[in-house]
Every structure is written in C-alpha cells, then in structure tokens.
Amino acid sequence: MNKFTVPDICDEFEDKIQIGDLFLSSYGLQEKFYGKIQTARCEHSNKVVKEIVAQNGEDMVLFIQHTGIEKCSMVGDQIAQMAYENGWKGIITNGYIRDAEVIKEIPIGVYALNTYPKKTNKSIGVGEIGVNLEFDKFIVRPDEWVYVDTNGWVISEEELEF
Numbered sequence: 001m002n003k004f005t006v007p008d009i010c011d012e013f014e015d016k017i018q019i020g021d022l023f024l025s026s027y028g029l030q031e032k033f034y035g036k037i038q039t040a041r042c043e044h045s046n047k048v049v050k051e052i053v054a055q056n057g058e059d060m061v062l063f064i065q066h067t068g069i070e071k072c073s074m075v076g077d078q079i080a081q082m083a084y085e086n087g088w089k090g091i092i093t094n095g096y097i098r099d100a101e102v103i104k105e106i107p108i109g110v111y112a113l114n115t116y117p118k119k120t121n122k123s124i125g126v127g128e129i130g131v132n133l134e135f136d137k138f139i140v141r142p143d144e145w146v147y148v149d150t151n152g153w154v155i156s157e158e159e160l161e162f
Contacts, residue, residue: 002032004162006151013160018138020153022094027103028080028110032149035061035089036159039142041128042095044068046079046120048127053079057088061109061148063140065133066095072120073098075110084108090148094135109148 009017038060040048052062062083064074075091077099083091090109096116097103103110133140138155140146145156 002034004034004147004149004160006147006149006154009147009154009160013156016158016160017154017156020155021137022135024092024111024113024153026109026111026150027097027100027115028090029105029107030090030109033061033089033109034145034147035059037061037063037140037142037144037146037155039063039065039129039131039133039140041065041067041131041133042074042120043127044070044072044121045123045127046074047122048129049074049079050082052129053083053086053088053091055086057083057086060088061090061092061146062088063133063146064091064093064095065135065140066093071096071116072118073116074120075103075112076119077102077106080106080108080110092146092148092153111148111153
C-alpha cells in the first residue's frame with residue numbers, strides 16, 4: 001500500500017503536485033501514509049477535531065490549521081487513538097501535539113510542528129470543517145490527496161497512481 005517515497009513522487013509527478021514547505025516532525029507510529037484530505041481550521045479549541053475523528057476516516061488524512069495566537073496542543077493521545085480506531089490514515093497540523101510518548105505507540109501517522117503540553121480552551125472559537133486552509137505559499141483543499149513520509153509531504157488534486 002505504501003509503495004512510494006515522497007522524493008520519487010516529486011520526480012515522477014512534478015507537474016501534478018505541490019510540495020509542502022511547512023516543516024513538520026513525525027510523532028505517530030506510522031511515518032509514511034497517504035490519503036484524501038479533510039480539513040479543520042481551529043483557533044484555540046480542538047472540538048471540531050474530536051468531531052471529525054469520531055467519524056469513519058477510512059483512507060483519509062485530517063489536516064488541521066491552528067490559527068490561535070496562544071500555543072496549545074491540537075492533538076493528544078485520545079484524539080490520535082480515536083482517529084486510528086475510526087480508520088484515519090493520519091493527522092497533520094501546523095500546530096502542536098501532546099502526549100507524544102503515547103502517540104508514538106499508536107499505529108497512525110501524526111505530523112506536527114512540535115509538542116506543547118497545554119490543552120486547548122474549548123470555550124474559545126469552535127472551528128471550521130471542510131474549508132480551504134491557506135498557508136504561506138500554498139492552499140490545502142478538502143478532497144485533495146496528501147502523501148507523507150520522513151522526507152516531507154506533497155499534495156495532489158487527484159489520487160496518484162504508482
């Protein structure tokens with residue numbers, strides 16, 4: 001299933017992908033994964049993240065954009081475990097995670113900027129699901145495909161055939 005590397009995708013599909021220039025670290029047991037993107041934009045609450053991972057996520061990857069000013073973790077061990085149990089391939093965030101020592105044992109992909117022990121404030125900003133996420137040089141859209149390994153990550157409008 002994961003018979004790809006991101007460098008090989010860059011070589012073979014250069015005109016069909018955008019390369020993520022957000023530098024992330026791997027925290028889950030699965031360092032290589034791919035899937036159809038679902039998106040969430042969150043300020044200081046990860047309530048919508050919990051709602052999303054509680055749903056069937058077969059062959060999907062959740063991409064979370066943390067927009068809050070204060071640092072807080074968007075993903076903890078309970079969210080990662082629930083996502084795994086519901087078939088999600090991975091979670092990617094431009095924010096932080098916590099419970100890293102537990103998440104590294106869960107067979108799901110989790111990529112984030114870093115760890116930060118503070119939980120979110122559920123009373124501030126509910127969040128949005130299924131929206132375009134705008135980063136410096138690219139946009140992550142729901143229903144596109146993301147391919148991730150320890151070399152980096154790329155996004156394609158359609159599923160790539162190897």
